[in-house]
Amino acid sequence: MREERETENKKELVVWHEFDGPGDTSIEVLEEICRLYSERYGVHIISEVMSIQELGDRLVDIEHTGKGPHMAFVPADMVVFKDRALLSEAPVELFASELGENMRLSMTMEGTAYGVPILTGNHLVLYYNKDIYAQPPASWEEIEQLSESLKQRGIKPIGGDMSQSYWFMPFFTAFGGWPLKDGKADLVNESMRDALQFVKSRIEQGVLANLDGPTALLEQFIAGELGAIICGEWIFNYLDRNLGQKLGVAKLPDIGGKPSVPFHSSIGLIYPNDSLESEDRESILSFTQFMLSEECQMKWAELVQRIPSNGNVQRNLLAQGSPNKQAILSLLDHSRTMPIHPNMIAIWASIGAGLDVLQKGQAESAYDAIVQREEMIINAVK
Template sequence: MKRNKKEIVLWHEFDGPGDTSIEVLEEICRLYTERFGIQVTPQVMNITALIAGLSRVKETGQGPHLAMVPADMSSYVEKGLYSEVPDGLFADVLTEAALSTMQMNGVQYGVPVLRGNHLVVYYNKEIYASAPTSWDVFEEAAEKLTAQDIVPIGADLKEGYWFIPFLSAFGGWPVEAGQPNIVTPEMKQALQFIREKMDQGVLASLDGSTGLLEQFIGGKVGAIISGEWIYNHLDKHMKDKLAVCQLPVIEGRQSLSMSSSIGLIYPNHSLTSGEREHILSFTRFMLSDECQSMWAVKVQRIPAHEEVLNRLAASTTPNKQNILSLLGNTRPMPTHPFMIHVWESMHTGLIELDSSNAEQALEKIDQTIHESLNAL
């Protein structure tokens, strides 16, 4: 095949050692390049760098042709100069529910490729004989496990997404009536709860892409709260020791994770560029039965393509069926433009909590959200 010298650049953040999704993304890019003669170059970076890069597109005029991002990053539309996706273009393979995860004010700014993106509890069956679906189980096991140098449960508690199950268990949610809702009594209760449980040694805060996984696989943490996206890595390393269950009930309330999608957005108005047809052709290729099946089979992700998803649900393992069923116990991730500032403020507060108390952390959240919104 004659090679075309044109190149399409795709940014993504499948960067952690446990995020095997990078294997399929790179393979899809290679296949497209070989079959269509258009070079698709994936560029990996961590989520902080990806956010920073997309946030500077309007300022610098520089950006990729596509980026594969969590759905809430559709809200970076103004800073990232996102192209609108033509109406109905992918309605033959994606449901309206899937498409809506990457809409902003009713306008389509992204195309979902993967679904789910939700948090579950992974637990070691050699440590917990049955599913630890209530927080009481972790507290009751704490003395015995601590004596064995095992932490009952871990999570990445410097990241707002991991904090949502605790906030939701106390009746909180970061959006109310279309406005930020993070300086609340429920937020303070959730912050107090995790500070107390960390102090008691029941709960450990560990980096979600490294320490959390390593210590869980190594048997130093009995259970972890983590994303469906990490299942393939854990399954490979833990095999029959690994099990999955719902997020825990805390003080009588069920924890809820957010759910969303991961999909393609088009920064720097790339769909008005000379590469428009190649970009849309690559998007269509990503949504093909072939590529969607690769995500499901090779790295055990949840495809956005409805038919492929239905096949997966009917034929997968009990652990994966649990993960799929737990999608029903989630709330859609908000995609309001102000969510950029909500996540930043929660992150700042959680870092503060690591070395102080709930009241100081809440003050930090309050200060940060007001400064961010006032700067708009």
């Protein structure tokens, strides 16, 4: 049973997505593309927005309910839900002229593609206020040296959402950590212990402000109450609209001479509930092709300043984009591809459990919370 509606004899296809935050202007482009496709091809595309948590919950429920959308627009790692969401295999070879080989592989798990990438990037960068930092701080040591003078002016040196596993990962990598080793979780080690201690101590010292990512973090940065923030490339357009020439973009600050390496990934279309095996296959693939057209890909780049997956459009942006946009593109080279593996579901949850404890307790207690979940991680199944 598929979510489909018929009005005035026009076929309707449903797309689930999670562009739901107040700063996530991407919804503007998605809705515009859906409107254009409907006008030109006579197929009404219904976009249904929800939180990332609800999106994941609804996808994994499909195996029990048999109800799902024709498509979902999701971060690449959600292809790990392939069995529970009943994902169709994605025929990425049909889009070879738009997508390079590495891009076509970016939503692949265990040798099979389950999604078609539409956007890429999705990486954390340092945003800084040029009125506060004349030059971007290259290291945490530099931030700490400047912190007292900034705090005397009522300015918090740097902020991030340290309740989120994705925000924590660059600290873990700076201490030599990586979440997977030989396909198994690798969180219980000195790298994790040191990263938790580093984050906790900087929060306690007032160097690092721990704020809600979609709300307070952005609000205080725009108000000039934060000198810099760690946040994703996906929020650039919102910050650019609000800060203009004050906004700078740079690499995440090093820790003890070691780089803080964030993840990067794709965001693309997946096909739940075996939708590509249905009578709607051609309409679904036609919409996918439209999303990858240079016309639509340029809309993402020009209207909301996201990074398109189409190789030709990417090259044009590198040649012609603003300095900040070129910086965001170049910072992809300072990130690593986010692992797509069944065990990552439990890994994210386990880091999150540790960060929950870190908000209220000590770093060692947070580490213990992760250790306690190690057995669950190891035994995580698809």
